[in-house]
Amino acid sequence: MTTSAVDFLTSRTRTLSLALSVVVMATGGGAATLSGVTSNAGDVVPGMVQRTEIRxxxxxxxxxxxxxxxxxxxxxxxxxxxTLDSPELAAALGQAKAAAASAKADRDHVYVGVRMEEVAIAEQSVKTAEANLLLAQQQNTRAAALAAKGSGSRQLVDDTTAQLGKAQADLDLKRAQLAAASAGPTKEELALADAKVAAAQAAVDEAQIALDKxxxxxxxxxxxxxxxxxxxxxxxxxxxxLTIEPDGERWIAFTLREDALGDMAVGKTVTLRANDGRSIGARISELRPLGEFATWRAARAVGDHDLNTFWVRLDPLAGDQDLEPGMTIWLPVVVDGGSR
Structure with a gap:
């Protein structure tokens, strides 16, 4: 290759500039198209005011x-x-409330215990069982006496003995029932009733939360x-x-080739310029490479190499929030060690 051809390629390489059109998704949803200008586009790079959208x-x-x-x-x-209309969620809440009311009624019944009328019936059953036991004892005594004199059969003695045992067992059962009725519910029964109420109330709360949504x-x-x-x-x-824009959520996005980044870093404050000439203070909050698709490919000149492109987000300082989405903002850059 001749010297003039190399000079031509080198000159052509130096005049190359990268113009990217990138779709940037704003935090929470908004999207916009940004045009980034890099090295030989001048001493400033254009960016665009963006807004955060919440869906x-x-x-x-x-x-x-x-x-x-x-x-x-x-x-x-x-x-x-x-507001949404959801009959299914409303019905689920009603069902949960009914189940909770039933659980509370059951708990109240357990806490009250056996009614006085039922206790009185149990006492009367004990008295009846005592009378039956006394009668069985008398019949067994007479049968045994007759058998001892030879006037009664051994079979009669066995039958009255069995009746006596049955009467005694029945009396023990009636006394146990009376004791349980008089003592009321156990701690375990009360705890179980409380747990059922708590579970039913949790179901109501869950259904209410779903309906509130x-x-x-x-x-x-x-x-x-x-x-x-x-x-x-x-x-x-x-x-x-709906989509909404949170207060104070406007920011500015730029795309910069890496040789135009200079000493930029996250957290650093820079001065931007609006189209009306006013200065805008902003802080770099995000700096990341755009990826392989945005890489600036070098020509085949000697010593040239590929350059990555970075996406830069700047948040205006407190006193510089008067910006509208879509406005063009300019960022001074330094390329190849010199101001452009």
């Missing part, structure tokens, strides 16, 4: 019943934005951007209803 979507399914806000409206954290509320102070869903539309979980 308001339900966590449960339902039909969109009402939208309480409109585009451009200022909202505060906790404000009601939209049909009311979409603002997570932060923000401005309403657009309404995505229409009234009456059936929505599945995660399908957006």
């Amino acid at each position: 308001i979507a339900p966590e449960v399914g339902g039909r969109l019943l009402n939208v309480a806000v409109h585009s451009g409206q200022r909202i505060r954290k906790g404000d009601l934005l939209a 049909t009311m979409l509320k603002a997570p932060v102070d923000a401005t309403v951007l657009i309404q995505v869903a229409e009234l009456g539309e059936a929505l599945s979980p995660g399908k957006p209803v």
